[in-house]
Amino acid sequence: xxxxxxxxxxxxxxxxxxxxxxxxxAPLLEKKIQQLESDITDITLDLSQxxxxxxxxxxxxxxxxxxxxxxxxQFIVKNMSESVREVFEMTGFINLIxxxx
Amino acid sequence: xxSLTIKAEIDNLGKLSRFLHKNLKDSSCPEKIIKLIExxxxxxxxxxxxxxxTAGQNKTDVIIEFRNKRSGSRNITNVTVSDYGEPFDPLKTxxxxxxxxxxEREPGGLGLLLVKRSMDRVEYEYKxxxxxxxxxxxx
Numbered sequence: 001x002x003x004x005x006x007x008x009x010x011x012x013x014x015x016x017x018x019x020x021x022x023x024x025x026a027p028l029l030e031k032k033i034q035q036l037e038s039d040i041t042d043i044t045l046d047l048s049q050x051x052x053x054x055x056x057x058x059x060x061x062x063x064x065x066x067x068x069x070x071x072x073x074q075f076i077v078k079n080m081s082e083s084v085r086e087v088f089e090m091t092g093f094i095n096l097i098x099x100x101x
Numbered sequence: 102x103x104s105l106t107i108k109a110e111i112d113n114l115g116k117l118s119r120f121l122h123k124n125l126k127d128s129s130c131p132e133k134i135i136k137l138i139e140x141x142x143x144x145x146x147x148x149x150x151x152x153x154x155t156a157g158q159n160k161t162d163v164i165i166e167f168r169n170k171r172s173g174s175r176n177i178t179n180v181t182v183s184d185y186g187e188p189f190d191p192l193k194t195x196x197x198x199x200x201x202x203x204x205e206r207e208p209g210g211l212g213l214l215l216v217k218r219s220m221d222r223v224e225y226e227y228k229x230x231x232x233x234x235x236x237x238x239x240x
Binding site: 022024052056083 | 111112118132133136137139140143147211212214215219
C-alpha cells in the first residue's frame with residue numbers, strides 16, 4: 001500500500017490509501033495519521049483507490065477517528081469500493097465511522 | 102490439492118495473498134469472492150502469527166491447502182490453514198459483540214467475525230499435533 005496525500009489548504013488534507021489495507025500495511029496509515037501537522041483540522045480519507053481492507057485496517061480507521069475526534073478534528077471516510085463497503089457492513093463499522101457517500 | 106508452506110510472520114502475507122489469488126483466478130473465481138476468501142485466510146493467518154506461538158518455539162511453519170471442487174455450475178472452494186502452535190479453538194471464543202468498545206474486545210474477535218460472516222462453513226480441529234482451520238465458500 002502507498003498513501004497519496006492532497007493538501008487543499010493549511011487546515012485540510014485528503015489521504016488516498018492505494019491498493020490494500022491489510023495487516024502488513026495498516027501501521028503505515030496509522031503512523032501517517034498520527035504524524036499529521038497539528039494545523040490540520042479537517043481530514044478526509046478517500047478510499048476510491050483501495051480494493052481490500054482487513055480487520056486490522058478497520059481498527060486503524062476506528063482508532064484514527066477516536067484520536068482525531070479527541071483533538072477536536074473532523075475525520076471523514078468516503079468513496080468506498082463495493083468490496084471494502086462489504087467489510088464495513090459485515091462488522092457494523094459502517095455505523096461507527098462517519099461516511100460521506 | 103495445492104499447498105503453500107510459510108513461516109508465521111506478517112511479512113509473508115503477500116505470499117499468501119498471491120497464492121490464493123492465482124489459484125482462485127485459475128478456477129475462474131469472481132474477484133468479489135476472491136477478496137472474501139483472501140480476507141478470511143488473512144484473518145486466520147494473522148491470528149496464528151499473533152497468538153499461536155510462544156517464545157522459543159521453532160516449529161513456526163503454517164501450511165495452507167487449497168482445494169476447488171466443481172459440480173455443475175457450482176464451485177466449492179476449501180482452504181485449510183494448519184499450524185503447530187498450542188491447541189487453540191478460536192471458534193470457542195465469543196464472537197466480538199458489536200456494542201463493546203473496540204479496545205475492550207477480545208483480540209482477534211473482529212477478524213473471526215469477518216471469517217464467519219463471509220464463509221459458508223468454518224471448522225476447527227486439532228489433529229496430528231496441528232491446529233487446523235477449515236473454511237469453505239460456495240460460489
